[in-house]
Amino acid sequence: MNQINIPYKLRILDSNKAVAQELINFIKEQGYSKIALITTKTPNYLITNELEIALFDHVEKLKTFQVITPSIAYVNQLTLNDFDLVIGIGGGKVIDTAKYAAHVNKIPCVSIPTVVSNDGICSPIAVLKEKQNKYSSLGATMPIALIVPLHLIKDSDPENIISGVGDLLTNLSAIEDWKLASSENGEFIDDYSVMISKNAALSVFSEIKNSILLHKPKEKFLKDNLTLIIESLALSGIAMEIAGTSRPASGAEHLISHSIDELFGSMNTHGMQVAFGMYLVSFIRMEMGYISSEQFNEIRAVLRYLGVPLTIEKSGLSKEQILDAILHAPNTRAERYTVLNKVKLEKNYLSDMLDKLFGNKVTVSITN
Ligand SMILES: [Zn+2]
Incomplete structure (x- = not known):
């Protein structure tokens, strides 16, 4: 029998501040302290900046990885073995990168989607670029929490x-x-x-x-x-x-x-x-x-x-x-x-x- 992982938390919130507080509560409850944030520069940098500042006092280690080209090759060159939690903040490709990076490095992940353009916001599948026009559907880590900044999704295209x-x-x-x-x-x-x-x-x-x-x-x-x-x-x-x-x-x-x-x-x-x-x-x-x-x-x-x-x-x-x-x-x-x-x-x-x-x-x- 396969183990089924259902996220502990699904929160739909309406401000960056509320997302930061929820995240702090979550990592404290669950005991995570070495956090890798995976994101892109725009349009998510504002929420990422706020989360970085908010988390800083509550963790031992915090590093932000800016994804330039989300792909299998990008994930394979990431070294996350000194982290105990991956947090993906961004659109579908960023969340997929975070879920797959968590899978490769055997650590849990949290999904914070800023757009909802596909069904990957909280799934155990990542679709990432393998080569030109060729995408692979990969087994990935099911997020342990889904925290949704509704205000950003309302403002998205x-x-x-x-x-x-x-x-x-x-x-x-x-x-x-x-x-x-x-x-x-x-x-x-x-x-x-x-x-x-x-x-x-x-x-x-x-x-x-x-x-x-x-x-x-x-x-x-x-x-x-x-x-x-x-x-x-x-x-x-x-x-x-x-x-x-x-x-x-x-x-x-x-x-x-x-x-x-x-x-x-x-x-x-x-x-x-x-x-x-x-x-x-x-x-x-x-x-x-x-x-x-x-x-x-x-x-x-x-x-x-x-x-x-x-x-x-x-x-x-x-x-x-x-x-x-x-x-x-x-x-x-x-x-x-x-x-x-x-x-x-x-x-x-x-x-x-x-x-x-x-x-x-x-x-x-x-x-x-
Ligand atoms: Zn689909």
Whole structure:
């Protein structure tokens, strides 16, 4: 039986001062005294400066590492063997660097995300650059605490939060693939992980559906649901920790996004790109009879509300490139069984499917 590590603490706070005090209380309670802060110069230096000053009197050793290029190579050259706690302060790449550095050096870490653009804010997975256009999904240390400076996230670029929402919604697609892998391929499926991942995504999915019905602008939806989004992203990380893999949050839609990255370079934020992948694979699932047309129409309406590109023109890719991305997708992670292992991966067949998806005018509607 694998050990499951759930963070001791989840605090959503509204000032740098409150974050500093929480951190001081935490390290005192837990007895940490040699702290490595991992961060980037901007836009996080203000909170990092405040935390450095606040922590200084309470620790034996404190050193700040400014990440220039977050990558596996960067982590490998860090020497943290004289520290007993890593604290990551910053965006997704910084948090991933901190989680992976903690893993390599076998020390715990704390996550202080200043943006919430993906489901890695509190997960046991780090996605880091291996080489040009090639990112690896790595086992990392699950943070022992998640301390969220809500005031900074409120001020961050809304596109980042939308990316986080997109990444979260793709759990619903990933779970379809996990169920398929279980029924078709005998893969072990963890019911608790599925339940947590699905409900985390569904809570936000339902809020979007309500917002569509109420004609609520997207900005207002984000503002009203920021805490729910953060909590759901944290739950998504816990689902991954229970599963021991990214399975509950990454299926064919992520493979298509990895494929786009590898073949053409990133076209959009991670969340938008995986949500676009979800749009493609949800259509494939509907065509194959795995989901109903009502379910597909609901997914389409929710993705459209978020601003996910739902036409070839808006995707930034040509039809040929989308076809190549789908065909190459299973190679990006050969061991991950998804709907792409079931569908006929043949160019003409998929080309017809894309014509059907992008050519027809289906009325987008949400009903009570
Ligand atoms: Zn993701």
